[in-house]
Amino acid sequence: MPVSWTGSGPDLSIALDRHAGRPLRAQLENELRQAIQDGRLEPGERMPSSRVLADQLGISRRLVTDCYEQLVSEGYLVSHPGAATIVSPGVQRVSPAPRPRADMSEYEFNFRPFVPDPASFPRADWLWAAGQASRGLPSARLGYEDEARGLVDLREVIAAYVRRVRGAVAQPDNVVVTAGFTQAIGLVLRALNEQGIRTVAVEDPGSTYRQDVAGRIGMTCVPIPVDDDGLDVTALASSGVSVVVVTPAHQSPTGAVMSAERRHALIDWAKRTDGLVIEDDYDAEFRYDKSPIGTLQGLAPERVVLLGSVSKSLAPGLRIGWVVCPSHLVDPVADGKYFDDGGSPVLDHLILAELLRSGRFDRHLRRMRQVYGARRSVLLEALEDVGPAVSVTGAAAGLHLVLNLPAGVSEPNVIEEAARWSVGLRGMSRFWLESGSDRPAQLVLGFGLLSERGIREGIRRVSDVLTSY
Structure with a gap:
């Protein structure tokens, strides 16, 4: 979603070389095309007015106007009488999309460990503290x-x-x-x-x-x-x-x-x-x-x-x-x-x-201990329902615990099959620094990101997976 600039918006980073032997208009058109193609100017983003851009670059307003008209005719810009000129919403970027990170996969139920609940951030307390800190600074x-x-x-x-x-x-x-x-x-x-x-x-x-x-x-x-x-x-x-x-x-x-x-x-x-x-x-x-x-x-x-x-x-x-x-x-x-x-x-x-x-930080921590403690309890209860074939360790503290899978169950297979059910699991194997063939199959289950209902449903979906793959 493009930024909706107020006022005249920020300056554009454009360099024109008066000694390059190329017309300034051709340089400006090329610079703007490149900025749109590589994503520096996003589809739907408002362009500076011709007057503002002319003043910034030290060129005539007419030159900027002619440049805008050319890019409108090419489909890079859209202009309507009485409205700001914008980058065409349908323009396509030519630069490659960034490669997604391995941990950015979206799951309906994500048991990612070591991650707190971002929705728990004490916004009101932070804003109060910001007012206190700013007052009289x-x-x-x-x-x-x-x-x-x-x-x-x-x-x-x-x-x-x-x-x-x-x-x-x-x-x-x-x-x-x-x-x-x-x-x-x-x-x-x-x-x-x-x-x-x-x-x-x-x-x-x-x-x-x-x-x-x-x-x-x-x-x-x-x-x-x-x-x-x-x-x-x-x-x-x-x-x-x-x-x-x-x-x-x-x-x-x-x-x-x-x-x-x-x-x-x-x-x-x-x-x-x-x-x-x-x-x-x-x-x-x-x-x-x-x-x-x-x-x-x-x-x-x-x-x-x-x-x-x-x-x-x-x-x-x-x-x-x-x-x-x-x-x-x-x-x-x-x-x-x-x-x-x-x-x-x-x-x-x-x-x-x-x-x-x-003391508001301490109050927040006391509340979050109760929240995370309740989620941990729900996770332990849900895992008990899976049966005695699985066991839990490392649950005394923090935002994760370790689930020990039954003998003969494959850690990678469990993770892959759980993903089919939109449940994100992490295996212990990714944390071993030295390779070994006799390592037990274990999952590192986080409970910080999920609600109590989400924890129950996530484990319910993979309860058979945890003991069968």
Whole structure:
């Protein structure tokens, strides 16, 4: 749908070369045709008036008028007396359509894991916080704030929040606010790479995205196995790697909670080897059957980098995360942030700080724990109805659980057959970093995107599929 510009609309990016030896009108016609063909000007979009475009390009209005008339005759533009000239609604783009992403397939019932419900975003609270943050805001704060680490207002609140809620050791000076987890993990790995570290250990199964980020930086990932107690610290010690990325509160994707014994063993490993633990605290706010688990970072703040964000608690589209750094990484990570993008949106930082400070964020989390907890319960009940052939693990926290399929059932076949019923499922196989033929058939089922009714109906549609393919 084309943008309905008000007023005269924005300028067009058109360059005319008066020394090119070609008539200016021919150049203008070619530039406009190209802009329409490659989609810079969309079908139905309003063109600038001939006067505005002539003034912008420093040419006569008559030349623009003649150009428009020519393109109308060719079918590129449509013009009616007393109305604006627009790009013809029937014009066809000649550039190829973008290749669809693999995860963008539409299903009626999508059990995609790790994704919160975007409809749950607290719009009214955000707008209230925006009004509070804007009211009385000094104009100088909207200039080039020299705070690559993020606005101190937000860093103070984040430090207080992770101390109070996650048991972390944090002060504003060792917090760097980032554009979500993606930038956070990239900044930390890049800082380590610049210090000469070329390998990083990661959980297996785990997020292949971390492997992709490390690869782009020039680092090599070493997979370390995970079991019911979390990361295998003995295997980590044998790897010879000095940096490891872990998800101890709710392992991604198995859902395992790292045991107390493993947590202490991991901290001992870091101290003994001068190693570093990167703790991805991605969904710890949502716990159901057990009390909240504190961060590893709280046990050894100089040996653990804590990564967090509001992607699961509020919405991924906000692109706000943070790094709680050991003292020796604060400046390298902050420098990387500065050279990445020069800093972060001032107003968004002030809004989030107000939301956290006011208690409205906590109220939103309490409500969403109830919402997601109810959806999780419905999913567990629906899976019980499938029968004893399937079992569930990793359901104590977060927005997903793991469904263990019966022996002899093919994970790819289940996913393919479910798609025929417009049910989107994700298999554990996509999270394994090392290949293996003896891996159990498992599904990673998310319940954040679906309503309770949708969860029931989605599982009902594939109940036979889960045990027969």
